[in-house]
Amino acid sequence: xxxxxxxxxxxxxxxxxxxxxxxxxxxxxxxxxxxxxxxxxxxxxxxxxxxxxxxxxxxxxxxxxxxxxxxxxxxxxxxxxxxxxxxxxxxxxxxxxxxxxxxxxxxxxxxxxxxxxxxxxxxxxxxxxxxxxxxxxxxxxxxxxxxxxxxxxxxxxxxxxxxxxxxxxxxxxxxxxxxxxxxxxxxxxxxxxxxxxxxxxxxxxxxxxxxxxxxxxxxxxxxxxxxxxxxxxxxxxxxxxxxxxxxxxxxxxxxxxxxxxxxxxxxxxxxxxxxxxxxxxxxxxxxxxxxxxxxxxxxxxxxxxxxxxxxxxxxxxxxxxxxxxxxxxxxxxxxxxxxxxxxxxxxxxxxxxxxxx
Amino acid sequence: xxxxxxxxxxxxxxxxxxxxxxxxxxxxxxxxxxxxxxxxxxxxxxxxxxxxxxxxxxxxxxxxxxxxxxxxxxxxxxxxxxxxxxxxxxxxxxxxxxxxxxxxxxxxxxxxxxxxxxxxxxxxxxxxxxxxxxxxxxxxxxxxxxxxxxxxxxxxxxxxxxxxxxxxxxxxxxxxxxxxxxxxxxxxxxxxxxxxxxxxxxxxxxxxxxxxxxxxxxxxxxxxxxxxxxxxxxxxxxxxxxxxxxxxxxxxxxxxxxxxxxxxxxxxxxxxxxxxxxxxxxxxxxxxxxxxxxxxx
Numbered sequence: 001x002x003x004x005x006x007x008x009x010x011x012x013x014x015x016x017x018x019x020x021x022x023x024x025x026x027x028x029x030x031x032x033x034x035x036x037x038x039x040x041x042x043x044x045x046x047x048x049x050x051x052x053x054x055x056x057x058x059x060x061x062x063x064x065x066x067x068x069x070x071x072x073x074x075x076x077x078x079x080x081x082x083x084x085x086x087x088x089x090x091x092x093x094x095x096x097x098x099x100x101x102x103x104x105x106x107x108x109x110x111x112x113x114x115x116x117x118x119x120x121x122x123x124x125x126x127x128x129x130x131x132x133x134x135x136x137x138x139x140x141x142x143x144x145x146x147x148x149x150x151x152x153x154x155x156x157x158x159x160x161x162x163x164x165x166x167x168x169x170x171x172x173x174x175x176x177x178x179x180x181x182x183x184x185x186x187x188x189x190x191x192x193x194x195x196x197x198x199x200x201x202x203x204x205x206x207x208x209x210x211x212x213x214x215x216x217x218x219x220x221x222x223x224x225x226x227x228x229x230x231x232x233x234x235x236x237x238x239x240x241x242x243x244x245x246x247x248x249x250x251x252x253x254x255x256x257x258x259x260x261x262x263x264x265x266x267x268x269x270x271x272x273x274x275x276x277x278x279x280x281x282x283x284x285x286x287x288x289x290x291x292x293x294x295x296x297x298x299x300x301x302x303x304x305x306x307x308x309x310x311x312x313x314x315x316x317x318x319x320x321x322x323x324x325x326x327x328x329x330x331x332x333x334x335x336x337x338x339x340x341x342x343x344x345x346x347x348x349x350x351x352x353x354x355x356x357x
Numbered sequence: 358x359x360x361x362x363x364x365x366x367x368x369x370x371x372x373x374x375x376x377x378x379x380x381x382x383x384x385x386x387x388x389x390x391x392x393x394x395x396x397x398x399x400x401x402x403x404x405x406x407x408x409x410x411x412x413x414x415x416x417x418x419x420x421x422x423x424x425x426x427x428x429x430x431x432x433x434x435x436x437x438x439x440x441x442x443x444x445x446x447x448x449x450x451x452x453x454x455x456x457x458x459x460x461x462x463x464x465x466x467x468x469x470x471x472x473x474x475x476x477x478x479x480x481x482x483x484x485x486x487x488x489x490x491x492x493x494x495x496x497x498x499x500x501x502x503x504x505x506x507x508x509x510x511x512x513x514x515x516x517x518x519x520x521x522x523x524x525x526x527x528x529x530x531x532x533x534x535x536x537x538x539x540x541x542x543x544x545x546x547x548x549x550x551x552x553x554x555x556x557x558x559x560x561x562x563x564x565x566x567x568x569x570x571x572x573x574x575x576x577x578x579x580x581x582x583x584x585x586x587x588x589x590x591x592x593x594x595x596x597x598x599x600x601x602x603x604x605x606x607x608x609x610x611x612x613x614x615x616x617x618x619x620x621x622x623x624x625x626x627x628x629x630x631x632x633x634x635x636x637x638x639x640x641x642x643x644x645x646x647x648x649x650x651x652x653x654x
Contacts, residue, residue: 071452077451077452077455079459121635123639124635124638124639124642127638127639127642128638128642130451131394131451131455131592132588132592132638132642132643132644134394134451134455135584135587135588135634135638136634136635136638138581138584139584139585139631139632139634139635140631140635142581142627142628142631143628143631143632143635146627146628260463263459263460263463266456266459267456267460270452270453270456274452315471318467318468318470318471319467319471320467321463321464321466321467322463322464322467322468322471324460324463325460325461325462325463325464325465325467326460326464327460328456328457328459328460329442329457329460329461329464332446332449332453332456332457332460333442333445333446333457336449336453
């Protein structure tokens with residue numbers, strides 16, 4: 001395995017605790033901390049467009065992490081993640097608008113409340129596997145979508161709900177700059193939680209359920225409990241991401257949480273790498289940047305073309321959607337282990353240079 | 358008045374359900390012989406309908422010539438799809454296979470919308486009359502034709518699997534791929550045939566629906582409605598698929614009737630099948646007619 005050979009010389013682990021740290025080497029930990037520090041300094045030299053992209057990567061990344069816990073670690077399939085994402089967004093707006101809960105508190109509260117629909121739709125998962133589960137979650141997506149459009153008391157129905165900006169200690173975080181720090185804070189917390197989960201007893205149980213559920217059950221892992229628990233956890237992260245999304249946009253509408261978003265979430269974790277916390281972030285960044293790249297490419301072609309390219313510019317929305325589908329297909333055929341695997345190959349290439357192995 | 362509305366919806370349900378049944382049958386055909394869950398089934402309808410529409414309206418071919426040409430195209434399309442996209446994924450985990458068909462589905466949806474636009478385009482009139490009167494009920498002739506075509510397809514399927522050489526080979530492959538291969542059946546050919554047949558028959562359904570409602574991206578919703586039908590019937594039962602399709606078709610229209618008469622919630626038509634689906638899966642995890650898998654360690 002490439003992973004094991006990547007640990008540099010002189011790194012001797014003398015205890016299980018040392019072997020189970022989140023970062024395998026001090027250098028990798030320094031890189032992660034340095035990366036966060038760089039992001040903290042980000043608003044000083046980034047414009048609003050780039051901040052907007054980073055915020056998107058943040059809240060989508062939190063939700064995608066939840067899906068990766070479910071799909072990548074526990075081996076369950078969910079085609080209804082956007083439903084939970086939307087539930088979090090509406091819940092936070094609902095708590096804030098109707099009960100006056102401050103937004104900074106309503107966001108984590110919404111994440112906690114999103115566990116409830118996650119557990120309800122997770123109940124079939126206690127008995128279902130693979131295909132049947134995929135179809136059951138597919139149904140949950142449509143049911144939740146319909147619920148958002150219909151429940152006027154909760155989501156404002158077809159007209160949607162307003163979501164107020166965050167107010168922290170009397171200081172309103174309305175601009176991209178302020179909100180960026182809040183999203184960064186939540187994202188870092190979520191990722192530390194996610195990485196920590198995988199070192200815990202429950203995290204190992206999830207992986208055991210994925211790898212061979214019959215053996216796991218023989219070893220004393222309560223299958224139904226862990227499958228449903230995994231759904232609950234995944235919807236917690238989805239709710240957190242959704243709430244962040246809602247208060248960023250300032251307006252939540254049922255049209256934002258279609259099956260296409262669920263597919264995009266799945267695309268993120270597949271492109272990033274199933275069962276990899278770091279890969280989730282890479283895949284999210286890929287999925288956010290792909291449509292932007294398409295847009296840039298189309299505008300370049302438009303600037304260079306001598307003839308009329310209205311057929312191209314008018315089809316931009318479809319080009320974006322098609323590129324997402326195509327990216328998923330190509331990754332599954334040519335790089336099923338995702339970006340994280342590619343990244344490992346690149347790293348090992350430099351480590352072993354000039355030898356190829 | 359309410360009684361005749363009830364009857365009208367019941368007939369509508371049966372006719373639409375028959376179409377669901379046909380599409381579900383195509384879905385089950387692919388699942389049974391290649392173990393692939395095809396989330397792009399609805400896009401087959403979409404592509405078939407658009408191809409036929411393009412041949413008849415834009416290229417100006419007569420319908421009797423454009424229609425078989427559509428079939429030919431879908432045959433090539435199904436085989437190409439299986440060879441290029443699905444073959445490299447044989448043996449991959451189930452999530453990869455599901456995701457690849459989902460990827461195909463959104464890809465084709467976007468591409469067809471890009472090429473043909475997002476608006477509904479009506480088919481040219483093929484039947485002279487708008488609707489026929491049967492026992493006091495108004496039924497569109499295209500629906501009537503679809504009923505005949507559906508039944509013909511089902512009989513054709515039954516014959517194919519029971520008596521034809523290829524059909525037998527397919528059943529053998531569905532039973533056990535390795536054993537089938539060792540008996541000299543070309544599993545590759547079986548896979549390609551399954552996709553080709555499924556694509557062609559779905560395209561037929563797509564053209565029929567397109568004649569009545571016009572061709573648009575909404576056609577791909579048929580592919581989504583297939584799931585409740587298939588779950589009701591069990592994923593690997595062809596007869597179950599037809600029964601499931603009928604049940605879902607009737608259920609949808611009954612939900613609309615109940616909703617319109619008493620509940621006034623709205624939109625039950627589209628969501629009711631999914632509630633039924635969840636309930637069935639909670640009670641019977643393998644559907645009503647599906648094979649129960651016994652697992653040994």
